[in-house]
Amino acid sequence: MSSEVQRLYFDHPNVAVWDRDLRQIHDAGLNMIRTGWWTGWDKFCDENGVPYERTLRTIEAYLMTARKYGLPVQFNFFAFLPEVLGGVNPYLDPEAVRKQKTLISTVAARFHDVPFLAYDLINEPSFSKRLWTMRPSGDWIETQKWNEWLNKHYPNRADLAAAWNVPITSIQGTIPLPEDIDFSPRGMYNGHNSLRIYDYEMFAQESFANWVRTMREGIRETGSNQLVTIGQDEGGFQDRPSPAFFGEHVDFTTNHSWWQNDSILWDSLVAKQPGKAMLIQETGLQRELNLDETSRRTPENEAALFERKVAMSFVQGSGAIEWLWNTNSYMTEGNETPIGALRADGTEKPEATVMRDFAKFAAALSPHLRNPQPPQVAVIASQAAQYSAIGDLQIEAQRKAVRALAYYDHITPYIVYENQIEKMGSPKLAILPSAQTLTEKAWQELLKYVENGGSLLITGPVDRDEHWQRANRTAELLPGSKIEPLTFHNTLETLELTAQHVIHLSFEQQSQTWLETAVPPHSFSYEELRLGKGRIFWCAYPIELASGEEGPAQLYSHVAARLEIEPQFEAPRMFSGTLAYPIQFEDSVLYVFVSDNAQDEKIDFRDNATGANLMLDLPAGGAALVLLGKKEKNVIDSYSTAQLLQSIPLRKKRFKSLVRISPM
Numbered sequence: 001m002s003s004e005v006q007r008l009y010f011d012h013p014n015v016a017v018w019d020r021d022l023r024q025i026h027d028a029g030l031n032m033i034r035t036g037w038w039t040g041w042d043k044f045c046d047e048n049g050v051p052y053e054r055t056l057r058t059i060e061a062y063l064m065t066a067r068k069y070g071l072p073v074q075f076n077f078f079a080f081l082p083e084v085l086g087g088v089n090p091y092l093d094p095e096a097v098r099k100q101k102t103l104i105s106t107v108a109a110r111f112h113d114v115p116f117l118a119y120d121l122i123n124e125p126s127f128s129k130r131l132w133t134m135r136p137s138g139d140w141i142e143t144q145k146w147n148e149w150l151n152k153h154y155p156n157r158a159d160l161a162a163a164w165n166v167p168i169t170s171i172q173g174t175i176p177l178p179e180d181i182d183f184s185p186r187g188m189y190n191g192h193n194s195l196r197i198y199d200y201e202m203f204a205q206e207s208f209a210n211w212v213r214t215m216r217e218g219i220r221e222t223g224s225n226q227l228v229t230i231g232q233d234e235g236g237f238q239d240r241p242s243p244a245f246f247g248e249h250v251d252f253t254t255n256h257s258w259w260q261n262d263s264i265l266w267d268s269l270v271a272k273q274p275g276k277a278m279l280i281q282e283t284g285l286q287r288e289l290n291l292d293e294t295s296r297r298t299p300e301n302e303a304a305l306f307e308r309k310v311a312m313s314f315v316q317g318s319g320a321i322e323w324l325w326n327t328n329s330y331m332t333e334g335n336e337t338p339i340g341a342l343r344a345d346g347t348e349k350p351e352a353t354v355m356r357d358f359a360k361f362a363a364a365l366s367p368h369l370r371n372p373q374p375p376q377v378a379v380i381a382s383q384a385a386q387y388s389a390i391g392d393l394q395i396e397a398q399r400k401a402v403r404a405l406a407y408y409d410h411i412t413p414y415i416v417y418e419n420q421i422e423k424m425g426s427p428k429l430a431i432l433p434s435a436q437t438l439t440e441k442a443w444q445e446l447l448k449y450v451e452n453g454g455s456l457l458i459t460g461p462v463d464r465d466e467h468w469q470r471a472n473r474t475a476e477l478l479p480g481s482k483i484e485p486l487t488f489h490n491t492l493e494t495l496e497l498t499a500q501h502v503i504h505l506s507f508e509q510q511s512q513t514w515l516e517t518a519v520p521p522h523s524f525s526y527e528e529l530r531l532g533k534g535r536i537f538w539c540a541y542p543i544e545l546a547s548g549e550e551g552p553a554q555l556y557s558h559v560a561a562r563l564e565i566e567p568q569f570e571a572p573r574m575f576s577g578t579l580a581y582p583i584q585f586e587d588s589v590l591y592v593f594v595s596d597n598a599q600d601e602k603i604d605f606r607d608n609a610t611g612a613n614l615m616l617d618l619p620a621g622g623a624a625l626v627l628l629g630k631k632e633k634n635v636i637d638s639y640s641t642a643q644l645l646q647s648i649p650l651r652k653k654r655f656k657s658l659v660r661i662s663p664m
Helices: 015-027 053-068 094-110 140-153 157-164 197-220 243-249 264-271 299-312 350-368 391-408 418-423 440-451 473-477 509-514 550-562 642-646 651-656
Strands: 033-036 073-079 117-123 228-231 252-257 277-283 320-322 377-381 413-417 429-433 455-459 482-485 490-494 502-506 516-519 526-531 534-539 578-584 588-595 601-607 613-618 623-629 634-640
Touching (some): 015 053, 033 117, 053 073, 053 094, 073 094, 094 117, 094 197, 117 197, 140 197, 197 228, 228 243, 228 252, 228 277, 243 418, 264 277, 264 299, 264 391, 264 413, 277 299, 299 320, 299 350, 299 623, 320 350, 350 623, 350 634, 377 418, 391 413, 391 429, 391 578, 418 440, 429 440, 429 550, 440 455, 440 534, 455 550, 473 534, 502 550, 534 550, 588 601, 588 613, 613 623
Parallel strands (some): 033 073, 073 117, 252 277, 377 413, 377 429, 429 455, 455 534
Antiparallel strands (some): 482 516, 490 502, 526 534, 578 588, 601 613, 623 634
């Protein structure tokens, strides 16, 4: 977008301004831009979706300006919902989809051989016209398609009635779309239940994925081999369109790390899909205000948060793009107006220095990004649980599992969604955290993984299917065990038959209201079971949903020791609020350090792959990246913006003074 007219840069093109803006971006060392259309599609095309010639020429001028400065371009077509262009439903109306495909394919045909151009089909998509929710739009086309989907998946209405736990007489004829109350766990007290929302979620996910496939086909039909993606935000990893479903139709996946500031690592891991590159396609700083409308963070504190976000984008990712370069002073929403590296008067915020320094480091890092080794531990995300009326509990379990492993146990995790288990690979350990519910297909795939030699940790019962019907899986693994509601605040988890290792657990109100626990046939709540060539580690309690991260961290540490899974580094006195995430490449090891602490920290650290020792000062709330050469057994390059927070003028001199290498 333009520093002159922002989002209206296509309505009022000014190549001289574009040239100035893109030169600034290039001179800052940045190496990609993301732009496109967020509003006003009717100004760009006719009633059939065909872009006007002036539209195509404007795109051409923009691309030529970007090429002048060597900047690859991601071009975005739609935002939030595709333009219906006179139709009814943006994803399901054949006429709307035809016109959307015409719009996109016409652009692709004009620029099909531009090698530095990629297409972002839609920014932060919702499936519903009720934006940022997974609720039905309620139009007649959606009702028709919903019933077609149900008839395909449940040709026998008796099976559907059993799955939803309703009388068969209530689902005769046309079945209405779920109502708002169906998405509430308390709907059961008003004559509703939430069991149908899993099916609606699957219907919506499949419909969106089909739309992505259709748009991609339109691009490919022009002869274009350019990259295609979807610019999804954090909502896609809660209940909105997810790359776990549409990922097969894009060339790389994305996330926009805006709001989940306490779960930035989780933000990166959930976006990474098996076999696909991942990019934090948008990150930045929303304005946080106190109740008296004063700013909650100083510019320096905002820059520190921004630094942590960008640092995390290198964890199983390809880096980050800041949204945005020029602050959009025309925005009317208070939390949007200040976003950007450059203020409206052209002066830089501290975060601009962060981007400039990361750009220098990324240039040095790039040649070493070859053949990354997969992390040691897979965290399995239950979609059956996440797409339920109590899905927030499953998301909390995922986040706690990630933090317990990475921050407390110093073991590198990755996340695999339930419908991607067959692409999980061969982790040393798979963890199913407090799932409560899982499809039978996913359960059988996990058992197959164990039978073939894998190790699986299960916390809490998994005795419900996707419609919360009983599955009796725990009793099959551990005869004589029972499932009961979790109705207590305190309990103990005993990990050794000698009772020497005991974890104290406490469960808050939400857990006591909705969760189940297993009751084993003996006094111990932890078991190690053999299945085929592998092992199952079984914990009776949904330990990730107990208070704090210490409980799951202790359990994971115990299981890891049993499997001889060790951290890839030694840092005996590192704070539990500090992340050190190693990524093994062919010729190097990249360490991402992030502090979630209130105190500065001196880290005495040894990398096991190279035998190098490091000592570094990590500022409170800061980040650092260190690239170690396997051959050199030394620091190849490093990044730190400690000077941003401590007014130290020279980045390289500052950080090198904090790093000491002594090969062992």
